[in-house]
Structures are given as structure tokens and as C-alpha cells.
Amino acid sequence: MKTIAIVGGGSGGVSAANHLAYKLKGEIKEGKVKLLLIEGSTRHYYQPGFLEIVFDLMTPQSTYKNEKRVLADGVTLTQEYASRIDLENRTITTEKQKIPYDYLVIATGASYDYGAVPGLKEGTHNFYSLDSSVDLKSVLNHFKSGKIVVGISSMPYKCTPAPLEAVFLLNDYFARRGIRDKVEIEYMYPMPMAFPDKGISDIALRMFKEKGIKSNLGFQLKTVDNEKHELVDVNGKRSSFDLAIIVPPHRGNKLIDNSGFGDKMGWVPVDPLTLNIKGHENAYAIGDATNLQVSKAGSVADAEAIVVSDRIIQSISGGDSVSVYDGSGGALMITGIGSASMITSSYTQKPVFMPESYSFYWIKLIYNNLYWNMTAKPVLNGVVQ
Numbered sequence: 001m002k003t004i005a006i007v008g009g010g011s012g013g014v015s016a017a018n019h020l021a022y023k024l025k026g027e028i029k030e031g032k033v034k035l036l037l038i039e040g041s042t043r044h045y046y047q048p049g050f051l052e053i054v055f056d057l058m059t060p061q062s063t064y065k066n067e068k069r070v071l072a073d074g075v076t077l078t079q080e081y082a083s084r085i086d087l088e089n090r091t092i093t094t095e096k097q098k099i100p101y102d103y104l105v106i107a108t109g110a111s112y113d114y115g116a117v118p119g120l121k122e123g124t125h126n127f128y129s130l131d132s133s134v135d136l137k138s139v140l141n142h143f144k145s146g147k148i149v150v151g152i153s154s155m156p157y158k159c160t161p162a163p164l165e166a167v168f169l170l171n172d173y174f175a176r177r178g179i180r181d182k183v184e185i186e187y188m189y190p191m192p193m194a195f196p197d198k199g200i201s202d203i204a205l206r207m208f209k210e211k212g213i214k215s216n217l218g219f220q221l222k223t224v225d226n227e228k229h230e231l232v233d234v235n236g237k238r239s240s241f242d243l244a245i246i247v248p249p250h251r252g253n254k255l256i257d258n259s260g261f262g263d264k265m266g267w268v269p270v271d272p273l274t275l276n277i278k279g280h281e282n283a284y285a286i287g288d289a290t291n292l293q294v295s296k297a298g299s300v301a302d303a304e305a306i307v308v309s310d311r312i313i314q315s316i317s318g319g320d321s322v323s324v325y326d327g328s329g330g331a332l333m334i335t336g337i338g339s340a341s342m343i344t345s346s347y348t349q350k351p352v353f354m355p356e357s358y359s360f361y362w363i364k365l366i367y368n369n370l371y372w373n374m375t376a377k378p379v380l381n382g383v384v385q
């Protein structure tokens with residue numbers, strides 16, 4: 001019997017688990033393959049919904065489901081946190097047991113390092129977790145005038161367009177409340193551009209001009225001075241705020257540090273094409289957990305999940321593992337209430353910004369439903385493939 005262990009049951013982990021369960025249905029039934037998903041949380045989150053909660057486009061309750069409900073038949077869930085992975089001896093240690101594996105997929109995502117910026121936790125808000133979003137929604141509802149800074153503390157972070165979506169939604173939100181002229185909106189970015197790609201940055205800056213949104217580029221946040229209500233960058237430059245909405249610093253999972261194979265930020269070094277952990281043909285990492293220079297996005301995690309699942313299936317059936325990842329990913333980006341674009345890219349294609357439309361906006365709002373039925377798809381698993 002071959003054991004496939006997936007550590008982390010978020011977007012990428014569940015996509016891989018369900019794809020493997022469908023493709024290896026027979027082998028799992030006959031006892032030739034055991035498919036394990038090791039996930040510590042009982043909740044599976046649809047994270048794009050966190051921003052939508054803030055603007056009443058989604059309810060908090062519709063951003064999550066019980067982990068068990070998103071898994072296809074054939075996946076065995078171990079509801080425990082892994083504390084160490086031993087790549088040499090092919091074992092995973094959890095709170096309660098040691099689990100041997102033949103194939104491994106790491107999908108433990110990114111974590112937030114609030115401690116890296118003194119004052120950040122105490123003095124700022126964000127929309128990068130369910131609780132933070134619910135809290136921000138209530139703060140915004142009471143906000144009547146002043147300066148709001150939407151900023152990114154450091155690169156990389158999840159869903160590169162999300163902070164741009166936030167400023168565009170804030171613009172329309174205050175216009176609808178009839179107080180847009182009393183609110184100053186500023187977008188703060190650590191790079192000298194508004195987005196890592198120059199073409200998309202130019203489009204965003206043009207839209208800022210049209211909508212009266214200010215920008216503060218190349219601002220690398222070091223501390224938050226909560227007495228003076230100022231953000232301070234690495235060169236001592238200061239920016240005042242009445243409300244700061246700051247994407248927290250991201251880094252890899254501490255499991256990766258504890259296991260000794262992460263880079264200095266805790267990301268897992270993988271081959272860009274095969275997604276193999278360097279030097280370990282039977283072990284892969286996908287999604288936000290990797291060190292790849294691609295967007296940390298659910299679409300990327302999903303595309304990578306299909307590639308590693310296919311490679312594992314090819315290996316189990318005795319052939320060569322030939323499927324490779326082409327770097328593709330995409331995100332629907334809201335540009336205001338009632339309009340959105342789609343940005344797509346790959347290793348060989350620079351990001352493309354598709355013309356804004358109501359259709360993209362509509363798809364973004366209903367994507368939650370598509371997600372529960374296509375990525376986290378126990379019901380349609382086997383039908384939509």
C-alpha cells in the first residue's frame with residue numbers, strides 16, 4: 001500500500017486531495033493507496049471573502065465550511081497539526097502520532113508575522129482574517145472623516161491585487177455614504193510602483209487619478225507610532241493616518257522552520273516546473289507555502305495541486321512523472337462597486353489586465369459558490385473534471 005500524505009487542507013491541499021481521490025478511486029477502494037489529509041483547523045476558509053465582508057458583499061458565515069464537508073470520499077482526514085516533517089525518513093510528526101508516507105504534498109500556506117513591525121498589531125486594521133475583517137467593517141461604519149491609509153507592509157503577500165480592490169471599494173463606499181469629500185484615501189506600497197508589474201501599476205495609478213486616490217510608493221514600513229498616529233518607514237519618513245489598514249508581513253509556516261528545510265523566510269524551496277522539494281522526488285509543496293516568484297493566490301494553488309496530483313498518479317502507475325506547472329494563475333480584481341477586471345499571468349506571459357466589466361464583478365461575487373463546488377468539491381467531484 002502507498003500512502004499519500006497532504007499536510008494543510010486549505011485551498012491547495014483540498015484541491016489536491018479531491019483530485020487524487022477522484023483519480024485513484026479504484027486503488028483507494030482496493031486498499032492499494034491510502035490518501036491522508038493532515039489539517040489542524042476544523043474550518044476551511046474561502047479567503048477572498050474576507051475583503052467582501054468589509055463591504056457587506058458577503059456574510060462572515062459564508063466564508064467558511066467545516067473541513068469534513070469539503071472533502072471527497074476516499075480522503076482520510078487527520079484533524080491534527082503537524083509539528084515536524086522528516087524528509088529523509090519520510091515521516092510527519094503531529095501532536096499525537098508519527099505518520100509514515102510514500103508521497104508528500106505540503107500545502108500549509110502563509111502565516112502573518114505581526115511582530116516584525118512594532119506597533120502594527122495594536123494600531124492598525126486589516127482584512128486578512130475573518131476576525132480582522134469583521135472588526136474593520138465595524139470601524140469603517142463609524143468612520144466619518146479623516147485620512148485612511150491602505151498599505152502593504154512587505155512583499156510577498158497573498159492576492160497581489162487585493163489592496164487595490166480595497167481602495168477602489170473604499171472610494172465607492174464613502175461616495176455612497178455621501179462623505180467621499182471628507183475622507184482622504186491613500187495607497188501605500190513598499191515598491192516604487194503600485195503593483196509588481198509596471199503595466200498593471202500604470203493602469204492602477206491612472207485609476208487613482210480619476211478617483212482622487214493618493215499614493216505613497218516605495219514606503220517600506222518599519223514601525224507604527226501609535227502615539228502620533230504615524231507610519232514610519234526604514235528611512236525615517238513618516239505618514240500620518242486616522243485609520244490604517246495594513247496587510248501584515250507574510251512568511252512561511254513555522255512547521256517548515258521546525259523541519260529545517262525552509263528558506264530564511266520559511267518558504268519551501270521547490271523546482272518551478274515539477275514543484276518537487278529540492279532533492280526529494282516524492283515530496284512536493286504547493287500554494288502560498290512555496291518560494292516561487294508567482295502570485296500567492298488560490299488559482300495558483302489549485303493549478304499546482306492538479307500538477308502534483310498528476311505527477312503522483314503517474315509515479316504510482318509506474319510511469320515517468322511528466323506533468324509540469326507553467327506558472328499560470330489569475331485573479332478577478334474589483335475596480336469599484338459594479339466593475340471588475342481579471343488579471344492573468346504565467347511564467348512566459350506578463351500579467352494581462354482584461355477590460356473592466358460588470359460580468360467580471362458578478363463572477364467575483366458568485367465565485368464563492370463556484371469555489372465550494374469546484375475547488376472544494378466533494379459533491380461534484382467526479383462530475384466536473
Ligand SMILES: Cc1cc2nc3c(=O)[nH]c(=O)nc-3n(C[C@H](O)[C@H](O)[C@H](O)COP(=O)(O)OP(=O)(O)OC[C@H]3O[C@@H](n4cnc5c(N)ncnc54)[C@H](O)[C@@H]3O)c2cc1C
Binds near residue numbers: 049128159253299301
Ligand atoms: C483578503 C484575501 C483576498 C484574496 N483574494 C484572492 C483572489 O481573489 N483570488 C485568488 O486566487 N486568491 C485570493 N486570495 C489568496 C488565497 O486565498 C490563497 O492564496 C490560498 O488560500 C492559498 O492556498 P494554500 O492552500 O496555499 O493555503 P491556505 O488556503 O491558507 O491553507 C493552508 C492550510 O494549512 C493549514 N495548516 C497550517 N499549518 C498546519 C500544520 N502545521 N499542520 C496541519 N495543517 C496546517 C491551515 O489551517 C490551512 O487550512 C486571497 C487571500 C486573502 C487573504
